[in-house]
Amino acid sequence: MQRIASDQPFAETERASLLVVMDMIIGAHGETGMPAASATSVPRQLCGLDAELLLLLREELAELDRLAATFVDGTAGGAEAGAFAALSGEQRLRLVERQRTEDAGFLQAVVEQVVSAYYQDDGVLALIGGVARPPYPLGHEVVAGDLSLLEPVLRREPFWRRVED
């Protein structure tokens, strides 16, 4: 998997649309203190994706901007780059809701990568009760369980099907 040499692989307009859309996918939640995606390490993580995934994201962001450019007055020809970020909040919401209804694969790669990155963020993991480390070598404690619960089963007669030869 080839990695992009630059630490900022997104153009300014792509970044603007990406930051907006990632917060639409996962926004802040005041009650629980969960941060919006853009306020976590998600933007940095996305910049570190391999070339293949970055290309997918950039293609989807380009499509998003193309849709946004025609959204306001229904005509083509407007500047596309950054068009999504330039919409009002209400317009963005309507556009996204319309597209999600019509196209099950809308922003599929962006959603997948934003959600994946969010739930790998140290701060997010701490807030949800997860652990910000690899499983190995510390592993996890798991309750052994009460094997005396087997007593009703142990009282049963063997019931595998006999084979008469």
Next chain:
Amino acid sequence: MAEDVVDVLIVGAGASGAAVAWSLAETRMRIVCLEQGDWQRQQDYPSTRRDWEVWSRRRYNLSPNVRAWDSDYPINEEESPISPLNFNGVGGGTILYAAHFPRMHPSDFRVRTLDGVADDWPIDYATLEPFFEINDRMMGVSGLAGDPATPPRRPPLPPTPMGLMGERLARTFNKLGWHWWPSDSAIATAEYDGRAACLNLGPCTAGCPQGAKGSVDVTYWPHALRAGVELRTRCRVREVTVDERGMASGVVYFDEQGVERHQRAHVVILACNGIGTPRLLLNSVSDRFPRGLANSSDQVGRNLMFHPWGMATGLFDEDLQSGIGPQGSCLWSQEFYETDARRGYVRGFTLETIRMGGPVSMATEGVRSGEIPWGSGHHEAFRRRFNRCGVVGVITEDLPEPENRVTLDPLLKDGSGIPAPKVTYRLGENTRRILADGLGRASELLEAAGAHSIRTEGPVRRAGWHLLGTARMGDDPATSVVNGWGRSHDVKNLFIVDGSVFVTSAAVNPTSTLQATALYVADRIKRNLANLFD
């Protein structure tokens, strides 16, 4: 380039190849195993990484078509609702399996006699019983004696922990009056045979860096190598060759440098799984065997059986730590295993309680399915699921059907130019009924346990772990490929030891039974060395 002759040549270093290599090593015959993949480095497994969930899905994906390593070959699965899953490397499928380790039941070997469908095996449970015992010790099986659902067995190690979710479901099984038992697992729950004990890392299906999971690279192979078996990795076999007498003379393979070689052998043993073995046989065409080697019966590749798998998921209000612990092994129920005609089908299913993945899997799958929305409802929906999700798997018996088969794809090839396999498969009516009933029972269990938001899915596409039946055993050469001890009817020095030889699939994971069968075949080879080709 022809090499000197070895006594025994084994193709495939997975579950059955390793077992047969170890067993035959005591004969001091010169034994060589060729494996197209490589040794795995435990430190490379996803559980050693921070991004373990993403790495599991990408680099260690169960599907060869997604993973696409150099050692993989593509599989045309367009005509199958179930995707075959495998792993090519020392350890084979055991590298990425969940190590769930039940045995087949005695009735599974007599399906024709008992239920009037499929066929009977030429061997039975009693014949394999001593080999089950040997295999349990070699693999380090954890579990509990006393299960009334099966013939007696004594796993050498205590069972894996139930966890809070397991305990909840255990109480529910009791409430419903259904059988349940801690799963037999090839997971070392204590130090065993030089291996460390399980740490409950979680993703057993992405390799075990602890070495606690019983993959054969850490169980059988160290012993086999010490006993003198030679294992050559990155050696991809293209075909089995035959001599003028119609006996197997060896194999043509590409070595690590891609150089074509001919390894000659007195005995050839195939252990390439239920897709790899028929593929190899069908690729081994000669004047004497124009339909592929050992295929006078036209059964090579036919009768492919998966275990169509379904699952029911439900949410609990309490944090039951459902994402923590060995993912594929917790409890099982065989309440509905044996045939009961009142259910409207023959044969049955096993219920398996399993564990969900980590937060990334939970979130991405939830968003993909729509259960976790964008925007303001995201966090609440995630919180309701994380560590609160009960999953009950349904593993169904699949009956053999000749049109469910492995053939050679006319266009697709692997990296060495060898024709790739194509899978044609559909679920039979009996299997559909089993699956539907199983999902109903799984939902019933979750509801009785207090779960809500229960949903079911099946057959799950990415669940073709078990590849069976495509070079079946039998006494009749017209309807089977190998005899009751794995020897080809057509080629007297050719043996098959993997899941291809299964006559029926049962409703349990096959590894325990296929390894016991491999050990039995090896034992018969040793006992018949003087007249092996008669």
